[in-house]
Amino acid sequence: MSSGLIADLQPVEAASALVRKLGALCLMSEEEIAFMEGLQNNVLEAEKGQDFIEDGADFRTTFVVLNGWAIRYCLLPSGRRQILSYALPGDILGLHVNFRAKATYSAAALTRVRLAAVDPRRMLEISQKYPILAAGLSWCTAREFAILGDQAVRLGRLGAQQRLAHLLLELWHRLELIGKNEGDLLDMPMTQTDLADTLGLSLVHINRSLMGLRKKGLVTLHRDSIRLNNIDALSAMAEFNPEHLAEFSI
Amino acid sequence: MSSGLIADLQPVEAASALVRKLGALCLMSEEEIAFMEGLQNNVLEAEKGQDFIEDGADFRTTFVVLNGWAIRYCLLPSGRRQILSYALPGDILGLHVNFRAKATYSAAALTRVRLAAVDPRRMLEISQKYPILAAGLSWCTAREFAILGDQAVRLGRLGAQQRLAHLLLELWHRLELIGKNEGDLLDMPMTQTDLADTLGLSLVHINRSLMGLRKKGLVTLHRDSIRLNNIDALSAMAEFNPEHLAEFSI
DNA sequence: CGGCCAATTGATTAAACTCAATCTGCGTGG
DNA sequence: CCACGCAGATTGAGTTTAATCAATTGGCCG
Structure with a gap:
């Protein structure tokens, strides 16, 4: 994976999982790295089993998973549950919350989880100021679609x-x-x-x-x-x- | 739905499905409407059954469905097919193609379909110039996720x-x-x-x-x-x- | 040592699949 | 105009997969 000479010389152990993930995709400037790390300053913790996004409720915060695992899921009236995907460190939940005021899924901590709460307007800011980062986030979105598509393939066929x-x-x-x-x-x-x-x-x-x-x-x-x-x-x-x-x- | 007085006075029958869809969400300026319509000038046609995106192939074009229906699907080595979603007029395929050079799904015309081929860089332009439109497209993305999530619920539970x-x-x-x-x-x-x-x-x-x-x-x-x-x-x-x-x- | 959550096992039932025809509407060529 | 062919829809019968019901076991924590 990251066996380039320059990458090997950089001290990456302090980087957040999100920056590591984006770093595997594109070369970011110091400023871009600093901005992404700065985004993740507002840290929350969720205990194992705790919900932090609820289907149908107001939803105006973007979350970045810092460590631990979370799940995205839906509960049906019958009581059955469908887990849609697993959110791993570096994954973003609610990257596209802007207009839609209500969540269309719930999210819960599968282990104890540290989350960064981000104002979605700061994500929009990225598109305007940091085109490389914007492309990186766009890639994350495409990847989430691919993951959810694979989930449909598993379930269906x-x-x-x-x-x-x-x-x-x-x-x-x-x-x-x-x-x-x-x-x-x-x-x-x-x-x-x-x-x-x-x-x-x-x-x-x-x-x-x-x-x-x-x-x-x-x-x-x-x-x-x-x-x-x-x-x-x-x-x-x-x-x-x-x-x-x-x-x-x- | 659109029972506001002003909306009723506007001549909307000429609008593209995408503009109608976004218009149901937010009030766009004349300039924004013109920009979105202009995006859709490069028109292609796909015959019923014809593939226009292929899983694994290079994928650097965004498509807007103008009319007709398309499907997004995956083919497995065993020959089984899983249709992931239906693309209806006004839907966008490949909104997030930027970094990822390869498609992770195929798309085919279910009926004869008219498509607008858009350079994905023009979509990035939107984020910088037209914040309202950017928010509208972000909403489209969130909606696509919700639709695919519902598909997983159907298949799983x-x-x-x-x-x-x-x-x-x-x-x-x-x-x-x-x-x-x-x-x-x-x-x-x-x-x-x-x-x-x-x-x-x-x-x-x-x-x-x-x-x-x-x-x-x-x-x-x-x-x-x-x-x-x-x-x-x-x-x-x-x-x-x-x-x-x-x-x-x- | 209990109590509890998670994992495991057995037995039966129900849902959905496969294989194999048959049927129907529609376009085409004679 | 009608026979033919084809794609899509429908039906029957038997099989397979997975669900359900019902215990039982294993580990871990208080």
Whole structure:
């Protein structure tokens, strides 16, 4: 990934996940980096399980995930829940809240989460002052669409084991970009109930599908993580297309 | 919807669907309207069935649908197809193509379609020159996310008849905003195979689910259209939330 | 040591898929 | 004008996948 000489010389360990993510895409000036870091000064914390965006409620704040995981989800009148996507460090929730006064989804902390609350008008400011950053945010938007599109593909056209493998691969690739994987070991803060509500399956069936992947030797289950033993085989069986998350463009 | 006195006095029949859509959201100046109309001067036509965006291919053009319907879809290696969303007149495809050089989905004409091809740099120009329009486009983006989120809800957590009813209601509300419905009669240019690939079901099951809705008296089927006999009952049974497509904000 | 949340397992039911025909409306060529 | 062909819609029958109901187990924290 970031094996350019110059990149290796820069001290990046202090950068926020968002700046790291954008930095993987384009070369930012010191001023641009400083502006993006400055955006993330207003820090909130959400406890595990706590909602911080509510479907139908007024919604006039943009959030940047600093660390921890969150979920975007919808609750139906019947009580069923559909998780739409996972928000990982560096992800932005509510980048496009301007006119629409009401949220169209809820968001909750999956782990304890640190969030930066940003006035959406400052995001508009970016478009005017920092064209490179604006293009970077536009790329983030396109990527979110691709991720949600892949979620629809999983739900609509994959079998249970495929859905699981496909989701695991998506999360692995996304965490890889922000440097949060340890080799093929994937952090798994979500419960099997969460997986069921993500993949449109029942809890029981998720459990059996996980067992199926384990018995095939494709994954090894641990307490709060999962090892992807054969990423190529998993990608093939899940019909996973990593280009949708392409980490390099230009 | 648009029952303001001033709006009623304006001659809007010549406006493009995109301008009508944005006009339902915010009051645009003559200059802004002229700019948006000017954007759509480079017109292409796609025949029914013709692809005009291909997953994985270079993608550096933004398209505005002028009339007709298109689909966004993904093809899997197994040959299965998942339709992600329908693009109706006034919808924008590839608003966020800037950095990402490759498309993450394909798009095809569902009917004969007239498209405006726009240089994405002109979209960036909007952010700098026309803040109202920029906010309007941002709203379009948020709406696209809500539509795709609803698609995930359908696929993940609704039964077959619910999925159908939910999709019909979405399309009806979206067409209503651009003034393309005749009462409760909904245009239906897609085949049952298309519906199957949209809703993650088999062709046979789509047919039986449509029959089910018909037998309940909720819809009346015609050749190329469908009548929604009881929108309230349909909304209730499909757990449909029209607020996700909210036609008025501010 | 309980109590609780999450994971696991078994047994049965229900939803949706597949395979295989058949039917229908419509355009085309004879 | 009609037979033919084709795409799309419809129906039947049997199979598969996943849901539901119902316990049971395992770990962890107070």
